[in-house]
Structure formats: C-alpha cells, structure tokens
Amino acid sequence: MNKNIVILSIFILTTFLSCDHYLDIEPKGVRLLETVEDYDLWLNSYYGFYPYEMNLLSDLSDKLDVSDPPVDVNSRVYTWQAQFDEDISSSTAPFWRTHYQFIYTLNAVIKNIDGASGGTTEEKIRLKSEALLGRGFEYLHLVNLYGKVYNPSTANQDLAVPFVTGIDVTDEIPNRSTVQEIYDHIIADITEALPNLPQDNSDNRFRGSIAAAYSVLARTYLYMKNYELAAINAQLAIDNSLDPILDYTEVLNMPEFPRLVKRPGTIYAKYGSTGIEFPTLDFLNSFEANDLRRTMNYTQPWSGPTPQRGEILFIHYGSWPISNAYPNWGTSVSEMRLILAETAARANNLEQAIEELHLLREKRFKPEDYVKYESLNQEDVLQRVLLERKFEFAFNGLRWYDMRRLASEGRMPEVYRYGADNTVISTLSPDSNRYTLQIPIQVMSFHPDWEQNP
Known part of the structure; x- marks a missing residue:
C-alpha cells in the first residue's frame, strides 16, 4: 500500500477480509479519501458493532449448547480457553481484529486530515479530535483485554498491546507496549482532543x-x-x-x-453485534x-x-x-x-x-x-452499586471489565460454566490468568518474538 494513498472502504465493517498481516485488513471496493467531507463520512462509519462474544466472557451469561470439550469459537470464549480459535490460518480473532480495524479507520483521519481539500481549518481540527477520542476509546478496550488489570506498581512492566498509529499495513509493527504506556496514550489522545x-x-x-x-x-x-x-x-x-x-x-x-x-x-453511542444470549438464572433472580x-x-x-x-x-x-x-x-x-x-x-x-x-x-x-x-x-x-452496574450494563460488553477489576481486589467469586446436563465443565478462579486474554496465535505467528501472556 502506498503510504501517500488513504483508502476508504465502501463497506467499512463487512469487507475487511483477511490478509497476511496481524491487523487482518484487506480493504475491498475503495475510493480515495480526498476532501474534508470524505473524512466526515468516514467517521460516520465509526459506530461500533463490537463482537457480542464479549458477553460470552461474562458471569451473567448462560450457554446451554456449549460443546464439551469446547470446539467452536463461541464455546471456547464461553469457557475461557487460552485460545479462542486454534486454526492458525483463521481470520477470526474477534476482539483483536475488531478494535484494530476501528483504530485503522481512526488513524486514517489523524494522519491525513490536514492534507484534505475543502473545509475549514477548524473542521479539520474537529475531525482529528473526534478520531483521537475514538482511538483512545479503542485502546481502552484493548488494554483491558490483553493487558493485566492496572496496578501502579507493575504497570510499567506488564505487557499490553502494540500502539499502532500508522495506516500502511506494510509498516513494521511496534512491539507490545506496557499497560502504563497504553493508558498514557489513551489519556494523551483524549486530552489533546478535548479543547476542539x-x-x-x-x-x-x-x-x-x-x-x-x-x-x-x-x-x-x-x-x-x-x-x-x-x-x-x-x-x-x-x-x-x-x-x-x-x-x-x-x-x-x-x-x-x-x-x-x-x-x-x-x-457516546456504540453498537454491539447481536447474538442469542441467555442470562443465568441467578442473575435473573437478583x-x-x-x-x-x-x-x-x-x-x-x-x-x-x-x-x-x-x-x-x-x-x-x-x-x-x-x-x-x-x-x-x-x-x-x-x-x-x-x-x-x-x-x-x-x-x-x-x-x-x-x-x-x-x-x-x-x-x-x-x-x-x-x-x-x-x-x-x-x-x-x-x-x-456494583449490583446496579450488572442490571444496567448486563449485555453491553462491560461486565467482563468489571469482573477483571473486582477479581484483582478479591471481590469476585469463582465462576462456573455448566454443560447441558448441569455438570461443571469450566471454572474461572479469581486469580486465573484467563482474566488477561492471550494474544491470538494468528497474530503471534507473525510476531514469534513477542512474549505471550500466560
């Protein structure tokens, strides 16, 4: 991809197909981003559809059709397996892929809006600020999926995700940043965006x-x-x-x-993808x-x-x-x-x-x-208060993040998964490594020098 050409996918979320790169982006059906209006429309595509599998990680979700042993991706997510898809050639990676696709969209604005034709300087600054806010929002998801819960005494050593700012998929990918570095980037992006x-x-x-x-x-x-x-x-x-x-x-x-x-x-509105989701009876009864x-x-x-x-x-x-x-x-x-x-x-x-x-x-x-x-x-x-958070945000992807932070302070009990016959098939203990997701093996295959999460 030419670094000086920014591409606009006509079908932002449905036509990003797999390619030989960890960002998993191969834009199809494109036209150039040239004008301020183009970038404005580009940002209109940033409305979410986050993977509903986030809800499958939650202790509020039940899944009667879980396979035992877990074979399909949803069953593996639901039972907190180390890897959700063991096919190294697959392009699934539901969380990693989604958030980096959005970051790609936002980086296109941040990197190139100043050179767009038409519009005013104020409009360009506003659009760049919206993209910085969005990028911070996406990295907040990523650091809480692939990095340990924030701990001020260890955040400078705990690894999280690479902080990608470019739009050329042939660029060398940076190494994994620390949890502290990602949080610093999030705060810096949003602080820069706020005045405009x-x-x-x-x-x-x-x-x-x-x-x-x-x-x-x-x-x-x-x-x-x-x-x-x-x-x-x-x-x-x-x-x-x-x-x-x-x-x-x-x-x-x-x-x-x-x-x-x-x-x-x-x-700040964002959609989540929909799926058939059953709440646990304990949650309903609460x-x-x-x-x-x-x-x-x-x-x-x-x-x-x-x-x-x-x-x-x-x-x-x-x-x-x-x-x-x-x-x-x-x-x-x-x-x-x-x-x-x-x-x-x-x-x-x-x-x-x-x-x-x-x-x-x-x-x-x-x-x-x-x-x-x-x-x-x-x-x-x-x-x-924590119970009201359950009621209010049960199936909008937030519960997993609450579970992580509460587990880190000893406020989460063991969580059990049950098969169709009501037997326990998986357990998530409060000190489990599974509260920090492993980097997908599809990503690690391109970066074998990266340290994998336990």
Missing part, C-alpha cells in the same frame, strides 16, 4: 463531543482505580452532556425505545420485582413453575411491545452516575453514593413500585 470537540452531539450520539471525552476519561480512571479523577471526569461528562438519565417510565408510553443515534441519556430493565430486555417467564435454564432470553432490540432497545456499548449518563456512586462509596461518602443510586433507580421503576435504597454500611452500599 463539539459541545453537542445530540443529532448523532455516535460522534465525539466534550461530554463524550470526559466520559471515556471517567471510565479510564475507574479502570486505573484512580477514583478521585474518575469522579471528577464523570461529573464533567454529566455537566457537559446536559442530559438526564433516560426515564424508563416514560418509555412505557412510547411506541418504541428511542433510537440510539439520538437516544437521550446517551453520551432483579427486584417490577424492575423495568427486567421487563424491557428479557423475555418473560412462562406461567407456572420457575423458569428453567434457556427459557429466558435477553432481547437486544427490546421485549415486546418495546422495540429498538439496542443496548449502548458506549458511555451514558447512567454510567457516569454509577461511577460517581462507586467512587463515593469507596470514599465512605454514603450520602452521595445513595443519592447517585437514587437518581438512577427512580428512573427504572414505576413510581408506585419504587423504594429508595438506604444503608449505613459502606460495604453494603458498594455492593449495591
């Missing part, structure tokens, strides 16, 4: 904004366990979004759930009666006996009669409220933590069904 991002993205929540940048920083600092900065940025995200939490009681009177592109309460999140996103129990495994289904587009309730895999006001609640609980500021919980929970029950949560016990309040 638009204030309002309410016409297209998939695009960047000031609130979106603060929200990604809030999540970043939460994963770094820097709770003070997480809280500061979560509040800034709320202050700049000017959006309330989406009120589910109001949705009941709507013909369909608000579309994600303009959904109130969404700060919902309070009349919780509208249970009503709107899960098929209802059969009348009569208690539901059995596989009888309740998570519905990505919403349970009848609510439609279009696709979960947001990006950031939201509700996530920022829960970050504020968690950071307050960890600081033993229980009054604030409970108030933040109230601001969310009152929008998830009909008024006649709502009971405000109250407690004077710090650990109970923190556990309640």
Whole structure:
C-alpha cells in the first residue's frame, strides 16, 4: 500500500477480509479519501458493532449448547480457553481484529486530515479530535483485554498491546507496549482532543463531543482505580452532556425505545453485534420485582413453575411491545452516575453514593413500585452499586471489565460454566490468568518474538 494513498472502504465493517498481516485488513471496493467531507463520512462509519462474544466472557451469561470439550469459537470464549480459535490460518480473532480495524479507520483521519481539500481549518481540527477520542476509546478496550488489570506498581512492566498509529499495513509493527504506556496514550489522545470537540452531539450520539471525552476519561480512571479523577471526569461528562438519565417510565408510553443515534441519556453511542444470549438464572433472580430493565430486555417467564435454564432470553432490540432497545456499548449518563456512586462509596461518602443510586433507580421503576435504597454500611452500599452496574450494563460488553477489576481486589467469586446436563465443565478462579486474554496465535505467528501472556 502506498503510504501517500488513504483508502476508504465502501463497506467499512463487512469487507475487511483477511490478509497476511496481524491487523487482518484487506480493504475491498475503495475510493480515495480526498476532501474534508470524505473524512466526515468516514467517521460516520465509526459506530461500533463490537463482537457480542464479549458477553460470552461474562458471569451473567448462560450457554446451554456449549460443546464439551469446547470446539467452536463461541464455546471456547464461553469457557475461557487460552485460545479462542486454534486454526492458525483463521481470520477470526474477534476482539483483536475488531478494535484494530476501528483504530485503522481512526488513524486514517489523524494522519491525513490536514492534507484534505475543502473545509475549514477548524473542521479539520474537529475531525482529528473526534478520531483521537475514538482511538483512545479503542485502546481502552484493548488494554483491558490483553493487558493485566492496572496496578501502579507493575504497570510499567506488564505487557499490553502494540500502539499502532500508522495506516500502511506494510509498516513494521511496534512491539507490545506496557499497560502504563497504553493508558498514557489513551489519556494523551483524549486530552489533546478535548479543547476542539463539539459541545453537542445530540443529532448523532455516535460522534465525539466534550461530554463524550470526559466520559471515556471517567471510565479510564475507574479502570486505573484512580477514583478521585474518575469522579471528577464523570461529573464533567454529566455537566457537559446536559442530559438526564433516560426515564424508563416514560418509555412505557412510547411506541418504541428511542433510537440510539439520538437516544437521550446517551453520551457516546456504540453498537454491539447481536447474538442469542441467555442470562443465568441467578442473575435473573437478583432483579427486584417490577424492575423495568427486567421487563424491557428479557423475555418473560412462562406461567407456572420457575423458569428453567434457556427459557429466558435477553432481547437486544427490546421485549415486546418495546422495540429498538439496542443496548449502548458506549458511555451514558447512567454510567457516569454509577461511577460517581462507586467512587463515593469507596470514599465512605454514603450520602452521595445513595443519592447517585437514587437518581438512577427512580428512573427504572414505576413510581408506585419504587423504594429508595438506604444503608449505613459502606460495604453494603458498594455492593449495591456494583449490583446496579450488572442490571444496567448486563449485555453491553462491560461486565467482563468489571469482573477483571473486582477479581484483582478479591471481590469476585469463582465462576462456573455448566454443560447441558448441569455438570461443571469450566471454572474461572479469581486469580486465573484467563482474566488477561492471550494474544491470538494468528497474530503471534507473525510476531514469534513477542512474549505471550500466560
């Protein structure tokens, strides 16, 4: 590929096919990116479709058709195998491939927008800033998949992923950066982007904004366990979004759930791919009666006996009669409220933590069904916040990241996978190496000098 030619794939996500390179990109059906308008349209393609296999890693997911021993990719993901696809010639690598494809898209803007024709200097700076925000968001996923949980005492030694900034797939690939280096890059990208991002993205929540940048920083600092900065940025995200939490009681009177592109309460929208997903019975039973999140996103129990495994289904587009309730895999006001609640609980500021919980929970029950949560016990309040994160973000790819950070502080129990006959076929212990994914062997085959994760 000529370094001076940037290619725009007509089918951004569906025509990236395999090639002999770790980025796994072979663009098909292309035209040149030449104008500012071209780059603007290019960024419109950055709306997600993250792999739903992220949900298969979660302790909230059940899978009755898991093979034993696990053979297919989904069964291997679900049982936390070291490698999800053992065919070295395969182009699967569902997590690695997806995030680096998005990074390729974003790097094209960062590297070449200044040379585009048309548009103003301000427009070029804005588009570059949106791409920097997106790149930070993608690396936040990657460092929490392939790097250890952030530990300030070891982050400078713990390996993560290569930080790729180029768009020429023939360039030499950098070595794996450390966890600290990737987090530093994430914060640097978003900090550089912040002054030049638009204030309002309410016409297209998939695009960047000031609130979106603060929200990604809030999540970043939460994963770094820097709770003070997480809280500061979560509040800034709320202050700049000017959006309330989406009120589910109001949705009941709507013909369909608000579309994600303009959904109130969404700060930075991203789609996830859909699959047939079953929640565990333990998770279903943890919902309070009349919780509208249970009503709107899960098929209802059969009348009569208690539901059995596989009888309740998570519905990505919403349970009848609510439609279009696709979960947001990006950031939201509700996530920022829960970050504020968690950071307050960890600081033993229980009054604030409970108030933040109230601001969310009152929008998830009909008024006649709502009971405000109250407690004077710090650990109970923190556990309640973590439970609300389960309810709110059960199948939008976030649960695995929570499991990782909670396991690192001794707050995760062992997680079991059951076969169709209810026998245990796999166990994930709190100290398991599987909480950090191995680099796919398809990638390692091109970089045999890289150190593999345990």
